Amino acid sequence: MGSIVPPAVANVPARDTVPVPELPDVEAYRRFFLAHAAGKTVADVWADPTIVRNATPHALRRALRGRRFEEPARHGKWLMCWTDGPALLLHFGMTGDLVWSGQEPERHRHDRLILRFDDGDELRYRNMRKLGGVWLAHDPEEVARVLGPLGPDALAVSRRAFLELLGRRRGGVKAALMDQTLVAGGGNLIADEVLWQARIHPHRDIAGLGEEERRRLYSVLRSVLRESVDRYDYIPRKPSWLSHVRGMPGAACPRCGTPLARTVAGGRTTYFCPHCQPEPTPTGRRQRTMSR
Protein backbone atom coordinates (compact mmCIF):
# COMPACT_ATOMS: atom_id res chain seq x y z
CA MET A 1 0.00 0.00 0.00
CA GLY A 2 2.37 2.67 1.23
CA SER A 3 5.13 1.51 -1.08
CA ILE A 4 3.03 1.88 -4.21
CA VAL A 5 3.49 5.32 -5.73
CA PRO A 6 1.39 6.17 -8.79
CA PRO A 7 3.58 7.67 -11.56
CA ALA A 8 1.58 10.89 -11.44
CA VAL A 9 2.72 11.39 -7.86
CA ALA A 10 6.34 10.40 -8.47
CA ASN A 11 6.63 13.09 -11.15
CA VAL A 12 5.89 15.95 -8.79
CA PRO A 13 9.32 17.20 -7.61
CA ALA A 14 8.05 18.79 -4.41
CA ARG A 15 6.94 15.38 -3.19
CA ASP A 16 10.52 14.42 -2.35
CA THR A 17 10.53 16.55 0.76
CA VAL A 18 6.94 16.04 1.93
CA PRO A 19 6.94 13.71 4.93
CA VAL A 20 5.17 10.43 4.20
CA PRO A 21 4.27 8.19 7.16
CA GLU A 22 7.06 5.65 7.66
CA LEU A 23 7.58 3.12 10.45
CA PRO A 24 8.39 5.68 13.18
CA ASP A 25 5.30 7.72 12.30
CA VAL A 26 3.07 4.64 12.42
CA GLU A 27 4.58 3.69 15.78
CA ALA A 28 3.64 7.21 16.94
CA TYR A 29 0.07 6.64 15.67
CA ARG A 30 0.01 3.39 17.65
CA ARG A 31 0.88 5.27 20.84
CA PHE A 32 -1.66 7.96 19.94
CA PHE A 33 -4.37 5.32 19.46
CA LEU A 34 -3.32 3.73 22.76
CA ALA A 35 -3.64 7.09 24.55
CA HIS A 36 -6.95 8.18 23.02
CA ALA A 37 -8.88 5.06 22.00
CA ALA A 38 -7.68 2.01 23.93
CA GLY A 39 -9.99 1.06 26.77
CA LYS A 40 -12.85 3.08 25.30
CA THR A 41 -16.16 1.77 24.02
CA VAL A 42 -17.32 2.72 20.53
CA ALA A 43 -20.61 4.63 20.58
CA ASP A 44 -20.78 5.31 16.86
CA VAL A 45 -18.80 5.05 13.64
CA TRP A 46 -18.89 7.15 10.50
CA ALA A 47 -16.84 6.12 7.47
CA ASP A 48 -16.26 7.40 3.95
CA PRO A 49 -17.26 4.40 1.75
CA THR A 50 -14.22 4.93 -0.49
CA ILE A 51 -11.75 4.43 2.37
CA VAL A 52 -13.22 1.21 3.81
CA ARG A 53 -11.62 -1.47 1.66
CA ASN A 54 -13.36 -4.69 2.60
CA ALA A 55 -16.69 -3.77 4.16
CA THR A 56 -19.48 -1.26 3.79
CA PRO A 57 -19.55 1.65 6.25
CA HIS A 58 -22.76 0.13 7.56
CA ALA A 59 -21.10 -3.24 8.23
CA LEU A 60 -18.12 -1.51 9.86
CA ARG A 61 -20.45 0.46 12.13
CA ARG A 62 -22.43 -2.65 13.07
CA ALA A 63 -19.21 -4.57 13.81
CA LEU A 64 -17.61 -1.91 15.99
CA ARG A 65 -20.49 -0.31 17.90
CA GLY A 66 -20.47 -1.32 21.55
CA ARG A 67 -16.97 -2.81 21.22
CA ARG A 68 -14.07 -1.79 23.41
CA PHE A 69 -10.64 -1.15 21.92
CA GLU A 70 -7.65 -2.98 23.34
CA GLU A 71 -3.96 -2.09 23.08
CA PRO A 72 -3.14 -1.62 19.37
CA ALA A 73 -0.29 -3.44 17.64
CA ARG A 74 1.91 -2.43 14.73
CA HIS A 75 3.61 -4.51 12.04
CA GLY A 76 5.69 -2.52 9.58
CA LYS A 77 3.45 0.33 8.46
CA TRP A 78 0.20 -1.37 9.51
CA LEU A 79 -1.75 -0.51 12.63
CA MET A 80 -3.91 -3.30 14.04
CA CYS A 81 -6.56 -2.09 16.45
CA TRP A 82 -8.22 -5.03 18.12
CA THR A 83 -11.46 -4.66 20.04
CA ASP A 84 -12.98 -7.28 22.33
CA GLY A 85 -14.48 -8.47 19.03
CA PRO A 86 -13.16 -7.67 15.54
CA ALA A 87 -10.12 -5.60 14.61
CA LEU A 88 -9.83 -2.38 12.70
CA LEU A 89 -6.77 -2.30 10.41
CA LEU A 90 -5.33 1.03 9.37
CA HIS A 91 -2.79 1.89 6.69
CA PHE A 92 -1.74 5.50 6.36
CA GLY A 93 -0.62 5.50 2.73
CA MET A 94 1.07 8.80 1.94
CA THR A 95 -1.08 11.37 3.72
CA GLY A 96 -2.76 9.45 6.55
CA ASP A 97 -2.95 10.83 10.08
CA LEU A 98 -4.83 10.38 13.35
CA VAL A 99 -6.62 13.24 15.05
CA TRP A 100 -8.15 13.38 18.53
CA SER A 101 -11.14 15.64 19.22
CA GLY A 102 -9.49 16.81 22.46
CA GLN A 103 -6.85 18.56 20.37
CA GLU A 104 -8.99 19.43 17.39
CA PRO A 105 -12.70 19.77 18.21
CA GLU A 106 -13.79 20.53 14.63
CA ARG A 107 -14.13 17.78 12.07
CA HIS A 108 -12.26 18.19 8.79
CA ARG A 109 -13.40 17.31 5.28
CA HIS A 110 -10.51 14.84 4.95
CA ASP A 111 -11.59 12.88 8.03
CA ARG A 112 -12.43 9.53 6.40
CA LEU A 113 -13.23 7.52 9.51
CA ILE A 114 -14.67 8.87 12.73
CA LEU A 115 -14.86 6.76 15.86
CA ARG A 116 -17.03 8.30 18.55
CA PHE A 117 -16.61 6.87 22.02
CA ASP A 118 -19.08 6.69 24.89
CA ASP A 119 -17.25 9.53 26.68
CA GLY A 120 -18.03 11.84 23.72
CA ASP A 121 -14.45 11.92 22.43
CA GLU A 122 -13.69 11.24 18.79
CA LEU A 123 -10.68 9.67 17.13
CA ARG A 124 -10.48 10.48 13.44
CA TYR A 125 -8.49 8.90 10.64
CA ARG A 126 -7.64 11.71 8.24
CA ASN A 127 -6.33 11.00 4.77
CA MET A 128 -6.30 13.58 2.03
CA ARG A 129 -5.12 11.40 -0.86
CA LYS A 130 -6.98 8.24 0.18
CA LEU A 131 -4.01 5.92 -0.36
CA GLY A 132 -3.89 3.29 2.34
CA GLY A 133 -7.27 2.78 3.96
CA VAL A 134 -9.33 1.00 6.58
CA TRP A 135 -10.12 -2.71 6.81
CA LEU A 136 -12.25 -4.82 9.12
CA ALA A 137 -10.98 -8.25 10.28
CA HIS A 138 -12.71 -10.77 12.51
CA ASP A 139 -9.80 -13.05 13.42
CA PRO A 140 -5.98 -13.30 13.11
CA GLU A 141 -6.32 -15.26 9.84
CA GLU A 142 -8.31 -12.47 8.26
CA VAL A 143 -5.74 -9.95 9.52
CA ALA A 144 -2.99 -11.99 7.83
CA ARG A 145 -4.98 -12.07 4.57
CA VAL A 146 -5.46 -8.31 4.56
CA LEU A 147 -1.83 -7.54 5.41
CA GLY A 148 -0.57 -9.96 2.76
CA PRO A 149 2.94 -11.42 2.76
CA LEU A 150 5.05 -9.31 5.12
CA GLY A 151 8.56 -9.86 6.36
CA PRO A 152 9.44 -9.41 10.03
CA ASP A 153 8.98 -5.92 11.41
CA ALA A 154 12.04 -3.77 10.64
CA LEU A 155 12.32 -2.66 14.26
CA ALA A 156 11.97 -6.16 15.70
CA VAL A 157 13.93 -8.29 13.20
CA SER A 158 17.04 -9.96 14.63
CA ARG A 159 20.41 -9.57 12.95
CA ARG A 160 20.47 -13.25 12.18
CA ALA A 161 17.06 -13.21 10.51
CA PHE A 162 17.92 -10.04 8.58
CA LEU A 163 21.16 -11.50 7.23
CA GLU A 164 19.38 -14.73 6.30
CA LEU A 165 16.63 -12.87 4.41
CA LEU A 166 19.20 -10.68 2.67
CA GLY A 167 21.23 -13.75 1.72
CA ARG A 168 18.25 -15.20 -0.17
CA ARG A 169 17.44 -11.95 -1.90
CA ARG A 170 18.61 -10.85 -5.39
CA GLY A 171 18.61 -7.41 -6.98
CA GLY A 172 19.26 -3.87 -5.82
CA VAL A 173 19.84 -3.02 -2.18
CA LYS A 174 17.57 0.03 -2.15
CA ALA A 175 14.58 -1.92 -3.51
CA ALA A 176 15.25 -4.59 -0.89
CA LEU A 177 15.16 -2.08 1.98
CA MET A 178 11.75 -0.86 0.80
CA ASP A 179 10.31 -4.29 0.07
CA GLN A 180 7.69 -5.03 2.74
CA THR A 181 7.99 -8.78 2.13
CA LEU A 182 11.68 -8.71 3.11
CA VAL A 183 11.39 -6.52 6.21
CA ALA A 184 8.16 -4.65 6.92
CA GLY A 185 8.30 -0.93 7.61
CA GLY A 186 11.00 0.36 5.28
CA GLY A 187 10.29 3.42 3.16
CA ASN A 188 12.07 5.76 0.78
CA LEU A 189 13.37 8.11 3.47
CA ILE A 190 14.56 5.32 5.76
CA ALA A 191 16.28 3.52 2.88
CA ASP A 192 18.18 6.66 1.79
CA GLU A 193 19.21 7.46 5.37
CA VAL A 194 20.37 3.91 6.07
CA LEU A 195 22.35 3.58 2.83
CA TRP A 196 24.01 6.96 3.41
CA GLN A 197 24.92 6.18 7.01
CA ALA A 198 26.17 2.73 5.98
CA ARG A 199 28.13 4.28 3.07
CA ILE A 200 26.52 1.99 0.51
CA HIS A 201 25.65 3.29 -2.98
CA PRO A 202 21.90 2.96 -3.73
CA HIS A 203 22.64 1.17 -7.02
CA ARG A 204 24.62 -1.62 -5.38
CA ASP A 205 23.43 -5.18 -5.90
CA ILE A 206 22.89 -7.29 -2.80
CA ALA A 207 25.03 -10.04 -4.35
CA GLY A 208 27.96 -7.60 -4.39
CA LEU A 209 27.68 -6.65 -0.69
CA GLY A 210 30.38 -8.03 1.55
CA GLU A 211 29.72 -9.60 4.97
CA GLU A 212 30.83 -6.46 6.78
CA GLU A 213 28.57 -4.26 4.64
CA ARG A 214 25.57 -6.49 5.33
CA ARG A 215 26.17 -6.28 9.05
CA ARG A 216 26.60 -2.52 8.84
CA LEU A 217 23.31 -2.29 6.92
CA TYR A 218 21.55 -4.09 9.76
CA SER A 219 23.11 -2.10 12.59
CA VAL A 220 22.41 1.21 10.84
CA LEU A 221 18.80 0.23 10.02
CA ARG A 222 18.31 -0.65 13.65
CA SER A 223 19.90 2.50 15.08
CA VAL A 224 18.05 4.82 12.65
CA LEU A 225 14.67 3.25 13.51
CA ARG A 226 15.40 2.96 17.24
CA GLU A 227 16.40 6.60 17.60
CA SER A 228 13.48 7.81 15.43
CA VAL A 229 10.95 5.79 17.45
CA ASP A 230 12.42 6.43 20.92
CA ARG A 231 13.11 10.14 20.63
CA TYR A 232 11.16 11.71 17.78
CA ASP A 233 8.00 9.86 16.59
CA TYR A 234 9.28 10.37 13.01
CA ILE A 235 12.54 10.33 11.06
CA PRO A 236 14.32 13.37 12.46
CA ARG A 237 16.11 16.00 10.39
CA LYS A 238 19.20 15.71 12.59
CA PRO A 239 22.12 17.90 11.44
CA SER A 240 24.36 14.82 11.34
CA TRP A 241 21.86 12.84 9.24
CA LEU A 242 21.18 12.85 5.51
CA SER A 243 17.52 13.68 6.28
CA HIS A 244 18.65 17.11 7.51
CA VAL A 245 19.38 18.27 3.96
CA ARG A 246 17.80 15.56 1.80
CA GLY A 247 15.77 17.05 -1.06
CA MET A 248 16.90 20.62 -0.45
CA PRO A 249 18.29 22.60 -3.38
CA GLY A 250 22.11 22.69 -3.39
CA ALA A 251 22.31 20.26 -0.45
CA ALA A 252 25.75 18.99 0.58
CA CYS A 253 26.67 15.78 2.42
CA PRO A 254 26.57 16.46 6.20
CA ARG A 255 29.65 14.22 6.57
CA CYS A 256 32.04 15.43 3.86
CA GLY A 257 30.46 18.49 2.21
CA THR A 258 30.26 16.95 -1.27
CA PRO A 259 27.12 18.08 -3.14
CA LEU A 260 24.48 15.35 -2.91
CA ALA A 261 23.47 13.50 -6.06
CA ARG A 262 19.97 12.48 -7.08
CA THR A 263 19.05 9.31 -8.92
CA VAL A 264 16.24 6.77 -9.15
CA ALA A 265 16.77 3.51 -7.28
CA GLY A 266 14.15 0.93 -6.43
CA GLY A 267 11.76 3.03 -8.53
CA ARG A 268 12.01 6.03 -6.19
CA THR A 269 13.80 9.36 -6.09
CA THR A 270 17.01 8.73 -4.21
CA TYR A 271 19.59 11.07 -2.66
CA PHE A 272 23.14 9.99 -1.90
CA CYS A 273 26.70 11.27 -1.51
CA PRO A 274 28.90 10.37 -4.50
CA HIS A 275 31.98 10.57 -2.26
CA CYS A 276 30.81 8.60 0.82
CA GLN A 277 28.81 6.07 -1.21
CA PRO A 278 31.13 5.00 -4.02
CA GLU A 279 29.65 3.79 -7.29
CA PRO A 280 29.61 0.01 -7.76
CA THR A 281 32.36 -1.08 -10.15
CA PRO A 282 31.72 -3.83 -12.70
CA THR A 283 35.08 -5.35 -11.71
CA GLY A 284 34.20 -5.46 -8.03
CA ARG A 285 30.88 -7.05 -8.82
CA ARG A 286 32.44 -9.73 -11.00
CA GLN A 287 35.18 -10.57 -8.50
CA ARG A 288 32.67 -10.88 -5.67
CA THR A 289 30.35 -13.02 -7.75
CA MET A 290 33.18 -15.35 -8.70
CA SER A 291 34.38 -15.71 -5.12
CA ARG A 292 30.95 -16.81 -3.87
Ligand SMILES: [Zn+2]
Ligand atom coordinates in the same frame (compact mmCIF):
# COMPACT_ATOMS: atom_id res chain seq x y z
ZN1 LIG B 1 29.78 12.46 1.85
